[in-house]
Amino acid sequence: MWSSLNPGDEVILTDVEGGDSRVRHLMELGFTRGTRVRLLARAPFGGPVIVEVRGARLAIRLSDAACLKA
Amino acid sequence: MPEGLNPAPGDRARASDGLPVVLVGPPNVGKSTLFQALSGIRARIVNYPGATVDLQEGRWVGTGVGEGWRVLDTPGIVGLEPRGADEAVTRHILFPAGAERPPRVVLVLDQTQLARHLYLAFQLRETGLPVVVALTMGDLLAEQGQEVCRSDLEASLRMPVVRVDAGDPKSLEGLADSVAALPVVTTSPHPPVPWDRDRVEAARQEADALALQVLSPLPRPALRVRVPLHERLDPWLLHPFWGFVAFFVAMAAVFSAVFWVAQPAMDAVDATVGALGGWLHDRMPPGALADFVRDGLVAGLGSVLMFVPQIALLFLAMILLEDSGYLARAATMADRPLSVLGLEGRSFVPLLSGFACAIPAMLATRTIPDARIRRLTILVVPLASCSARLPVYALILGFLVPADKPWLGGVALATLYLGGLALAALLAWCVARTLPADARASVPFVLELPVYRRPVLGRVVHGVLLKVRSYLEKATLPITVVATLLWAATYFPVAGDDPVLRLQGSYAASWGQAIDFAFAPLGLDWRAGVALIAAFAAREVFVASLALALGVTAVGDSLQAGLLGAMAKATLQDGTPMFTLASGVALLVYFVIAMQCASTFVVAWRESGSARVAWGQLLGFNVLAYGLAALVYRVLA
Numbered sequence: 001m002w003s004s005l006n007p008g009d010e011v012i013l014t015d016v017e018g019g020d021s022r023v024r025h026l027m028e029l030g031f032t033r034g035t036r037v038r039l040l041a042r043a044p045f046g047g048p049v050i051v052e053v054r055g056a057r058l059a060i061r062l063s064d065a066a067c068l069k070a
Numbered sequence: 071m072p073e074g075l076n077p078a079p080g081d082r083a084r085a086s087d088g089l090p091v092v093l094v095g096p097p098n099v100g101k102s103t104l105f106q107a108l109s110g111i112r113a114r115i116v117n118y119p120g121a122t123v124d125l126q127e128g129r130w131v132g133t134g135v136g137e138g139w140r141v142l143d144t145p146g147i148v149g150l151e152p153r154g155a156d157e158a159v160t161r162h163i164l165f166p167a168g169a170e171r172p173p174r175v176v177l178v179l180d181q182t183q184l185a186r187h188l189y190l191a192f193q194l195r196e197t198g199l200p201v202v203v204a205l206t207m208g209d210l211l212a213e214q215g216q217e218v219c220r221s222d223l224e225a226s227l228r229m230p231v232v233r234v235d236a237g238d239p240k241s242l243e244g245l246a247d248s249v250a251a252l253p254v255v256t257t258s259p260h261p262p263v264p265w266d267r268d269r270v271e272a273a274r275q276e277a278d279a280l281a282l283q284v285l286s287p288l289p290r291p292a293l294r295v296r297v298p299l300h301e302r303l304d305p306w307l308l309h310p311f312w313g314f315v316a317f318f319v320a321m322a323a324v325f326s327a328v329f330w331v332a333q334p335a336m337d338a339v340d341a342t343v344g345a346l347g348g349w350l351h352d353r354m355p356p357g358a359l360a361d362f363v364r365d366g367l368v369a370g371l372g373s374v375l376m377f378v379p380q381i382a383l384l385f386l387a388m389i390l391l392e393d394s395g396y397l398a399r400a401a402t403m404a405d406r407p408l409s410v411l412g413l414e415g416r417s418f419v420p421l422l423s424g425f426a427c428a429i430p431a432m433l434a435t436r437t438i439p440d441a442r443i444r445r446l447t448i449l450v451v452p453l454a455s456c457s458a459r460l461p462v463y464a465l466i467l468g469f470l471v472p473a474d475k476p477w478l479g480g481v482a483l484a485t486l487y488l489g490g491l492a493l494a495a496l497l498a499w500c501v502a503r504t505l506p507a508d509a510r511a512s513v514p515f516v517l518e519l520p521v522y523r524r525p526v527l528g529r530v531v532h533g534v535l536l537k538v539r540s541y542l543e544k545a546t547l548p549i550t551v552v553a554t555l556l557w558a559a560t561y562f563p564v565a566g567d568d569p570v571l572r573l574q575g576s577y578a579a580s581w582g583q584a585i586d587f588a589f590a591p592l593g594l595d596w597r598a599g600v601a602l603i604a605a606f607a608a609r610e611v612f613v614a615s616l617a618l619a620l621g622v623t624a625v626g627d628s629l630q631a632g633l634l635g636a637m638a639k640a641t642l643q644d645g646t647p648m649f650t651l652a653s654g655v656a657l658l659v660y661f662v663i664a665m666q667c668a669s670t671f672v673v674a675w676r677e678s679g680s681a682r683v684a685w686g687q688l689l690g691f692n693v694l695a696y697g698l699a700a701l702v703y704r705v706l707a
Contacts, residue, residue: 007305020267022514027270028149029516030186044310047406048415050519054186054278057300057519059402059415064514 002039002049002065010038011070018067030054031068089171090127090140091249092163094194095178096187097146098520100206100236102126104178105143106529107236108136125159126536132239136246142173145436150193151264153513155444155677156436164199165261172259174252175201176245177229181211181218185281191227192273197262200252203231204245216285223284299522300395307399317403320396324387325425325487328380328457335379336461340630343372362557365618370553373461373614374545378538380457384426385537386530392419393525402517411495412502414438414515417447421494424454425487427541428670432677439513442505446498448678452665452687453494455487458609462661465613465630469637470654490662544669545608552611553618556604560618573621582619591700592660593653593707595642606666652706656699663695 005011013035016023030053031037038052048059093108095101109128130139144163145156152158164175177194179187194201205218224231230248234241265273306312347368354360391397397419405415416438423431431451438444455463463486471479556578564575573579582596589599601615613633620636640648665671665687675684 023267024151024265024270025153025514026516027267027274028151028189030274032271032274041304041308043308043402043406044313045406048402048515048517050304050308050402055183056186057304059398059405059515059517059519061405061409061515064516067514 001070002062002068005039007039007041010036012036013068013070015069016067017069022064022067026064026067029058030056037068037070089173090142091130091136091176092142092144092173093176093178094144094160094164094190095146096148096180096183096190097518099146099178099180099183099187101146101178102143103236103526103529104176104204104206104234105141106532107242108132109141125163130246132242132246134243134246135250136243139246139249147190149190149265149270150197150262154437154439159436161261164197165259170256170258172199172255174249175199176249177201177203178234179203179205180207181205181233182207182214184218184285185278188227188277188280189273191229192277193262193265195227195229197259198255198257199259200255201229202245202248202252203227203229204234205231206234206236208233208235212288215288217288219284219286223280226280226284300519303522304399304519307396308403313399313403317400320391320400321422324384324391324422325484327387328384328425328460332380332383336376337630339376339379340372343368343375347372358561361561362554365561366554366557367550369614369617370550370557371546373553373610374542374549376461377457377545377610378542380460381426381541382534382538384457386534388423388426389530389533390525393523393530395520395522398517398519402519405515405517411498412443412446412505413450413498414440414443415517416515417443420447420451421454421491424451424456427456427458428452428454428667429544429673430537432670432673435677445678445680445683446501448674449501449683449687450494450498452667452670452674452691453490453497453663455490455662456609456667458667459661461610462605462612463658465616465633466654466657468630469634469649470651486658486662493663548668549608549611549614552604552608553614556600556611556615556618560600560621573619578619591703592656592696593642593648593650593703594657595648597640598648598653598657602660606668609661609666612661650707652703655706656703659702660695660699663691663698665691665695 001011013031013033015033016026016031018026035053039049040052040057041050042048043050043059046062048061049065050057050059051065052058093101093105105126105128108130109126110131126143128141130136130141142163144160147157147160150161150164152161163173165172175194177191179191191201191203203223205220208217211217218233220231220233230251232241232245232248234245236242307316347364350368351360351364354363388397391400400422401415401418404418408414408417417435419437420431420434423434428451431454432448435444435447435451438447463483467479467482471482559578559581560573560576562577564572578600579596582600585599586596589595589602592598594602597619598616600619601612604615605612613630617633617636620633620640622632622636637649638647642648671684671688674687675681678684
């Protein structure tokens with residue numbers, strides 16, 4: 001999903017998947033269900049995506065972003 | 071103040087109980103700025119007992135009730151479950167094993183990020199620690215046309231809440247009053263049980279709701295609605311093409327500052343110290359003592375002081391990059407390339423710091439949550455040429471490069487630095503291949519990109535001074551000791567006025583000649599060899615040692631100029647020149663790779679928790695350095 005979004009696109013998270021501690025960590029950072037997430041930019045060469053969540057800008061690897069379902 | 075909390079009388083007495091006031095908070099909330107405002111310029115880097123970690127500790131300055139309290143700054147945390155070595159340190163300070171009483175805590179929160187940051191307040195509330203919430207960034211929030219209702223927040227959190235502004239002493243006094251009024255907790259604090267995902271999610275929702283409840287629009291609207299700087303800059307600074315251009319321009323700026331801007335200052339220090347040594351020498355009765363003061367003591371101290379401009383500039387650049395907010399962008403850009411090597415984006419800052427000094431670089435790896443990646447980063451950090459190697463490079467390149475082609479020196483220098491990096495990349499890649507490809511780390515790679523901010527002059531200056539002082543404290547004694555020993559070894563036992571005869575008959579000469587064979591493959595004799603061995607005390611000792619071994623004394627002249635002349639005249643036993651293109655390049659190759667720093671060895675061991683990493687660096691890098699240097703000499707000679 002994240003690789004098909006364009007900068008500026010917004011999604012609302014429906015679920016956070018993955019192992020327990022990974023999910024907890026992502027949630028502590030603000031990625032909870034129902035949260036609005038906006039794609040701001042992508043780092044080059046398939047690097048991290050930069051998203052805005054709860055007013056903060058977070059760089060997150062595509063493989064980790066895959067846990068975030070919308 | 072919340073109900074049920076009564077001010078404890080006689081709090082000044084409690085200030086002497088030794089328990090610090092601990093500043094805790096999420097990353098980028100202005101915690102360190104607050105710390106600096108509280109502790110002034112007297113803060114120092116301390117080792118916290120029980121945790122081998124560098125922290126900043128200071129004494130609360132100002133006139134309020136807090137005067138004299140110990141204040142401790144801690145690494146930023148998102149929640150109380152630590153995810154990396156630095157977050158574990160914060161937890162260790164909050165919940166010290168075996169302590170009778172908990173420390174008093176100031177939880178620093180960014181008002182503009184309240185919905186996210188209140189989460190930590192909820193977690194702390196469960197622990198029973200005595201906490202005061204300090205709200206920062208009030209000016210930014212006002213610019214956005216909003217304010218926080220303090221009393222509502224206080225009531226909901228059941229913690230005292232104060233607004234602070236590092237630039238406003240009154241607000242800091244208010245903070246001190248609130249801390250002094252905290253109830254005395256006499257039970258030992260307990261680390262919290264980790265929350266499960268439902269609890270985390272519930273706390274998040276509660277934080278959202280509370281933030282919404284306590285935030286209200288200001289009576290007057292926002293002054294002007296500005297597009298935040300990051301909205302405008304990030305598309306460019308993270309752009310597939312322009313982002314890399316910006317990245318390389320920033321790095322080039324750092325390095326040219328360090329190499330070109332620092333040079334005149336270094337020359338000035340060098341000349342001043344040389345003059346001082348000569349002046350002292352002339353005013354003392356002739357003899358061993360006068361010679362020692364000039365050629366041992368003052369020259370040794372001079373080789374320590376000479377790096378101060380460079381180290382100050384390097385850390386200045388690092389601090390500017392970090393405080394402006396760019397460093398996090400650079401780490402984001404670097405994540406993909408570094409992940410190919412088995413490292414990650416957060417390895418970038420340690421590698422960059424490694425160009426200043428491997429020791430703070432290894433400490434900086436604590437932000438890497440994955441222990442394996444962290445160890446790998448520590449392993450390759452010494453291959454980034456630290457500033458102690460620069461004088462050696464400068465000396466040898468100064469010798470090799472013709473004076474009419476200064477650009478060639480710059481190119482050669484860049485090659486040395488890139489060569490070290492390339493080797494680091496190769497090593498990381500090879501080692502990462504040999505590691506078991508087990509399940510991916512459970513810690514996701516997430517990096518917060520702070521808002522861009524104009525660095526604050528006072529904070530930058532303070533940071534640079536702290537680093538310089540730390541360097542002087544660490545380097546002065548070992549370098550002085552080595553310089554003294556070396557001086558004695560090159561001075562005794564022959565008496566007389568001829569420095570050349572004296573040197574040739576010295577202890578150093580006879581010991582050095584015994585291991586002469588070891589340096590022959592590099593095209594060097596024992597004199598350079600003595601300097602190479604002395605460099606194990608600290609690499610920069612090489613220059614001063616070579617000067618001593620070649621019998622150069624800095625009488626009214628700079629050490630560097632005298633040394634270059636002596637190098638040109640130095641010959642091997644067969645009468646051929648010792649310092650040639652071949653032996654010079656071999657020396658450079660050796661210094662790029664070799665691990666010659668005892669402090670780095672200790673820190674690598676401690677930080678990686680692995681004897682294999684530390685010994686691997688010490689033995690592996692040095693054997694490789696020697697082998698490659700010998701090979702280079704053979705090919706070129």
